[in-house]
Amino acid sequence: xxxxxxxxxxxxxxxxxxxxxxxxxxxxxxxxxxxxxxxxxxxxxxxxxxxxxxxxxxxxxxxxxxxxxxxxxxxxxxxxxxxxxxxxxxxxxxxxxxxxxxxxxxxxxxxxxxxxxxxxxxxxxxxxxxxxxxxxxxxxxxxxxxxxxxxxxxxxxxxxxxxxxxxxxxxxxxxxxxxxxxxxxxx
Amino acid sequence: xxxxxxxxxxxxxxxxxxxxxxxxxxxxxxxxxxxxxxxxxxxxxxxxxxxxxxxxxxxxxxxxxxxxxxxxxxxxxxxxxxxxxxxxxxxxxxxxxxxxxxxxxxxxxxxxxxxxxxxxxxxxxxxxxxxxxxxxxxxxxxxxxxxxxxxxxxxxxxxxxxxxxxxxxxxxxxxxxxxxxxxxxxxxxxxxxxxxxxxxxxxxxxxxxxxxxxxxxxxxxxxxxxxxxxxxxxxxxxxxxxxxxxxxxxxxxxxxxxxxxxxxxxxxxxxxxxxxxxxxxxxxxxxxxxxxxxxxxxxxxxxxxxxxxxxxxxxxxxxxxxxxxxxxxxxxxxxxxxxxxxxxxxxxxxxxxxxxxxxxxxxxxxxxxxxxxxxxxxxxxxxxxxxxxxxxxxxxxxxxxxxxxxxxxxxxxxxxxxxxxxxxxxxxxxxxxxxxxxxxxxxxxxxxxxxxxxxxxxxxxxxxxxxxxxxxxxxxxxxxxxxxxxxxxxxxxxxxxxxxxxxxxxxxxxxxxxxxxxxxxxxxxxxxxxxxxxxxxxxxxxxxxxxxxxxxxxxxxxxxxxxxxxxxxxxxxxxxxxxxxxxxxxxxxxxxxxxxxxxxxxxxxxxxxxxxxxxxxxxxxxxxxxxxxxxxxxxxxxxxxxxxxxxxxxxxxxxxxxxxxxxxxxxxxxxxxxx
Numbered sequence: 041x042x043x044x045x046x047x048x049x050x051x052x053x054x055x056x057x058x059x060x061x062x063x064x065x066x067x068x069x070x071x072x073x074x075x076x077x078x079x080x081x082x083x084x085x086x087x088x089x090x091x092x093x094x095x096x097x098x099x100x101x102x103x104x105x106x107x108x109x110x111x112x113x114x115x116x117x118x119x120x121x122x123x124x125x126x127x128x129x130x131x132x133x134x135x136x137x138x139x140x141x142x143x144x145x146x147x148x149x150x151x152x153x154x155x156x157x158x159x160x161x162x163x164x165x166x167x168x169x170x171x172x173x174x175x176x177x178x179x180x181x182x183x184x185x186x187x188x189x190x191x192x193x194x195x196x197x198x199x200x201x202x203x204x205x206x207x208x209x210x211x212x213x214x215x216x217x218x219x220x221x222x223x224x225x226x227x
Numbered sequence: 228x229x230x231x232x233x234x235x236x237x238x239x240x241x242x243x244x245x246x247x248x249x250x251x252x253x254x255x256x257x258x259x260x261x262x263x264x265x266x267x268x269x270x271x272x273x274x275x276x277x278x279x280x281x282x283x284x285x286x287x288x289x290x291x292x293x294x295x296x297x298x299x300x301x302x303x304x305x306x307x308x309x310x311x312x313x314x315x316x317x318x319x320x321x322x323x324x325x326x327x328x329x330x331x332x333x334x335x336x337x338x339x340x341x342x343x344x345x346x347x348x349x350x351x352x353x354x355x356x357x358x359x360x361x362x363x364x365x366x367x368x369x370x371x372x373x374x375x376x377x378x379x380x381x382x383x384x385x386x387x388x389x390x391x392x393x394x395x396x397x398x399x400x401x402x403x404x405x406x407x408x409x410x411x412x413x414x415x416x417x418x419x420x421x422x423x424x425x426x427x428x429x430x431x432x433x434x435x436x437x438x439x440x441x442x443x444x445x446x447x448x449x450x451x452x453x454x455x456x457x458x459x460x461x462x463x464x465x466x467x468x469x470x471x472x473x474x475x476x477x478x479x480x481x482x483x484x485x486x487x488x489x490x491x492x493x494x495x496x497x498x499x500x501x502x503x504x505x506x507x508x509x510x511x512x513x514x515x516x517x518x519x520x521x522x523x524x525x526x527x528x529x530x531x532x533x534x535x536x537x538x539x540x541x542x543x544x545x546x547x548x549x550x551x552x553x554x555x556x557x558x559x560x561x562x563x564x565x566x567x568x569x570x571x572x573x574x575x576x577x578x579x580x581x582x583x584x585x586x587x588x589x590x591x592x593x594x595x596x597x598x599x600x601x602x603x604x605x606x607x608x609x610x611x612x613x614x615x616x617x618x619x620x621x622x623x624x625x626x627x628x629x630x631x632x633x634x635x636x637x638x639x640x641x642x643x644x645x646x647x648x649x650x651x652x653x654x655x656x657x658x659x660x661x662x663x664x665x666x667x668x669x670x671x672x673x674x675x676x677x678x679x680x681x682x683x684x685x686x687x688x689x690x691x692x693x694x695x696x697x698x699x700x701x702x703x704x705x706x707x708x709x710x711x712x713x714x715x716x717x718x719x720x721x722x723x724x725x726x727x728x729x730x731x732x733x734x735x736x737x738x739x740x741x742x743x744x745x746x747x748x749x750x751x752x753x754x755x756x757x758x759x760x761x762x763x764x765x766x767x768x769x770x771x772x773x774x775x776x777x778x779x780x781x782x783x784x785x786x787x788x789x790x791x792x793x794x795x796x797x798x799x800x801x802x803x804x805x806x807x808x809x810x811x812x813x814x815x816x817x818x819x820x821x822x823x824x825x826x827x828x829x830x831x832x833x834x835x836x837x838x839x840x841x842x843x844x845x846x847x848x849x850x851x852x853x854x855x856x857x858x859x860x861x862x863x864x865x866x867x868x869x870x871x872x873x874x875x876x877x878x879x880x881x882x883x884x885x886x887x888x889x890x891x892x893x894x895x896x897x898x899x900x901x902x
Contacts, residue, residue: 068898074754074774081297084326092337095344096327097894098298100818100886103836104870112895129745130754132774133869134838143874169756175331 065185067094067120068113069178072101072137075126075167082171090175091182094122101125103136107147110161115194120160120185124177127165137165159184160191229354230262232288233346234279235324236270236295242329243268245338251294251324255346260354262286271301279305280312288314290353294322294346299765315358317817317885322349344898351897355890359817362863366452367559368808371396373444373747376404377423378782378793379564380430385801386562387435391808394556395430396458397440399488401506403427404566408489408598410605410612412790413654414685420505420607427507441512443743445553447750450867451777452559452813460552464513465499469544472509476536476545477501485517491599493617494609499536499545503607513545520547560777560804561751563761564797565744567783569596570633570640570737581639583632585704586734592617593712594705594732597651604658614662616731623730626659627714628652628670629702633737635673641737641758646787648735649676653686655733656695668695669727671702671716679791698725705732738787751778752867761785771799776815779803818868818885820861827880829857833872841865842872 071077077098083090099105102125110121123144131137144163152158162181166174185191235252237243248266256264263286269275270293282288291314293305298321306316324342332338368391372383375397383393395402407427409419430436439458446457465476480497487496489503496502498518501511513536515521523532537545573589576582587594593616595603602608603615616623630648633640649672656668675697677683689695702716711728718725740759748755753773754762761780764772771779779800782793807813820833824847834842847856859881861872870883879888 066898068895077297078299081299081323081326084297084328084330087330089333090331092328092332092334092341095341095348095898096323097348097891097898099870099891100883101869101871104874104883104886106874106888109891109895112892113898116895116898118898126754129749131838132752132754133867133871134749134752135836136838136869136871139836139871139875167757168754168762 063186063190065093065119065182065190066117067122067178067181067185068118069094069096069122069124070099070102070105070109071096071122071166072104072125072132073098074101074132075130075165076124076174078168079166079170079174082168083174084171086171088171088175090178093182093185094178101131101133101136102140103131103133105140105143107143110147110151114156114160114191119188119191120162120181122162122164122177122181124162124164124166124174127167130167155193156191157188159188229260229290230286230288231260231290231292231350231353232279232282232286233258233261233264233292233294233350234270234275234282235264235266235342235346236275236293237266237268238295238325238329239269242295242325242342245329245332245335246324246342247335247339248342250339251342251346254343255292255294255350258347258350261350262288270295271304276304276308279308283309283312283314289318290314290356291319292322292346292349292353293319294324294342294349296325297321297323297327317359318353318356320349320353320356322346348894348897351893352890355887355893357884359884361814362817362819363812364450364452364815364864366808366811366813367454367557368392369394369556369558370560370562370804370808371454371456371556371558372562372564374404374564374566374782374784375399375402375430375438375440376564376566376782376793377406377426377790378566378788378797379404379562380426381794381797382562382564382779382781382800382804383430383436384426384433385798386804387430387433389801389805389808390435391805392435392437393433394437394439394456394458394558396442396444397438398443399502400441400463400500400510400512401427401502401508402430402438402440403503403505403507405598406790407503407505408491408601408605410601410608411654411658413650414679414681416654416657418606420605424505424507427505431507438508439554440508444747444750447561447752450865451775451815452807453864454558454561454777456556456558456561458554458556460554462515462549462551463510464515464545464547464549465511466544466546467508467510469542470510470540471542472501472511473541474501474511475539475541476511479535479539481533481535482517482519485514490602490609491596493599493602505607513547560779560807562779562781562797562800562804563747563751563753563773563784564781564793564800565741565747565784567738567787568741569598570739572596572633572640572734572736583639583734586629586632586702586732587705587707587712588734588736591705591707591712593623593730594734596734596736597648597655600655600733601651604655604662612662614659614666621730622663623666624663625667625669625727625729625731626656627702627705627712627727627729627732628656628668628735629705629732630670630672630735631737632734634735641739643758643787644676645735645738646676647738647789649674649686650679650682650789652733652735653677653689653695657689657693660693660695668693669729670695670697671700672697673699673701679789700725705729738783740784744784751775753778753780771796771803777807816868816885817863818883819863819866820868820870820872820881820883821863822859822861823880823882824858825880826878827858828878829859830877831857831859832875832877833859833861833881836871836875838869838871839865839867841867
């Protein structure tokens, strides 16, 4: 497909400067199954139109989110990340979101320390009844990242680390790529 | 090597309108590991499912991705289809391209690109899915019903009639709930107590129902089929085995000025009391905070200040030294039916509510709420059914009814409609006119919402036959003017201000979930909505289930409900519980954490964060029985699959099945290929 976004990737990977007009932020959202995923479902059921830049990864609970997921997302080319779960005291699993909250309070500071603009990471609570809030979270995150521009610091470190998709030819190759990813994470 | 099948659903026009489904299928067909891809108009239909099954068999697929609606909608449907075609059902996943894509975007190119991304992500996940077996757990065929109002009573009776034991928990001294307070019920005007009390007695005497009144749920452990509920039986000070309900204790009690909860504060009760004469069980409780003996004990008096009730009790049933008792009940299902309370719209408001100070509720005795009017109109009420205003007992000649006080008012009250007020206001106006023939009943309303069988006819009758005056508009202020209450309102149909001199004002205050529902919901791990009502699992298709398996919901704790609704919901929970109890074993998704004992270092961080206490330490022994180390062990029966343990595991030795690191990292990897 030859959408403006694919060009962005190619040029981004090649290190060519991007103009603002070309830039479409790529945002990965890690959300819990019970509140935010359902809230995003509600946004859909309510036909709330929003920016199409966010890709959701469903997890059982925000407590399941390993900060390495976020690092990995940045490494693999995301320009921003959203983490969202149940409101405090509303966790489907009673306390998973409290663990997540503590974890991200620290992680947020670490990311800032290593030079990632904190505006690239949105942490929010969106309940199953807050479809409209999910829309706002998405649009706001997209607007913030759009303003910041593409996230290229990771790529600049190791441009060859990011292989564009079509290089992998079959399932085995893809699984191999994951194993490498695992090693990277372990180190 | 993976052989994944991708099935893209058009969902009629729902997906196809903004997503080019054929293109999605075509593109994903070239994705590594995909052996088959097609699109179809309605994948969830029988022919659609047949396509999936046929493709699994013909192509010998190792995994299936259904790009369609939310997994919350149809994951079960397609997993069943996969299972029927001989593929392990946990090798089937949904890619949500409807709620998360086609419905929220307009641009077809953008939505199609996103749908392809979503498809890829899930394909990569499925590549790392493992065939899993469902977990089978035994079922305790005993139910608990929390709340003894009409919904709770109905649910308990239905389950008990079905042959299963029921534990009914009520926090007040008697079952009956708000329905026992009502005078007559709309739209038939039959007496509330006449239809309720036989059911209360039936529940009390039913051989399958164990009743705990004056009790509250303290703690809930376990899971569907195997809950362990700790119940706090509050100190009653009256031995229920000895008490015969004669009432001698109440006659001698010197503390007689305690506002009666049952009469909504319009009459007084004693400290040792039975809430109302038809109470079930008809045995008193001692209200310790209001009892002079216990007040004295708190002050530290050496000698008990009173003791009259104990002296008066010929059965020797009264014991001042009883303490709260904790009992454990093992049940397989729980029905929550904790009901509602009225929004207290006075000036003083807790928790950031604004209240309606301009209506003078709580300041002027003649400004009352709907439940207070019920008590005034009830034959068992403080006036024996005569309509008298609380301040001086005079018969009010003009009564103003104000609809929607706190309802449908997102600025000051609740955004929702309280549902029952239009109907009970019509009923109140009618009851008033039936008793005070020369009186004037004026109702200020926003809209008349009479959407039930015989409801609209009923509210028309109030206007046409009983000549209640309905004014469309709001009331801005109510204040005392000598003997009268001045009501300032506005008639929006006539476009003019209305000023009335009323003798009594009845406010139809909003319905709110009962105090403590939030805490109870937390104990049950089910969620509440922004207004504090318990969330149902699906607003249309699973209206009496909650997000916690095995916990059901009935009546006004889920949303404002009238009696027919509450009873219908209660019977529905009965059917759900009976269905649950119809098999000896339950199947549970194997979404549980599993420890790799080879790599676990036994640090037990996972145990610290587990919300369910599902993790325990196990010893590792050498061949000759020497303890040489420790590992964590996850009890699959208790684990609910949140995965918090996995995120904190230092050695990456615990893995949540269905959401493994491998799966999630693969999903993230897939996202780098955004086009």
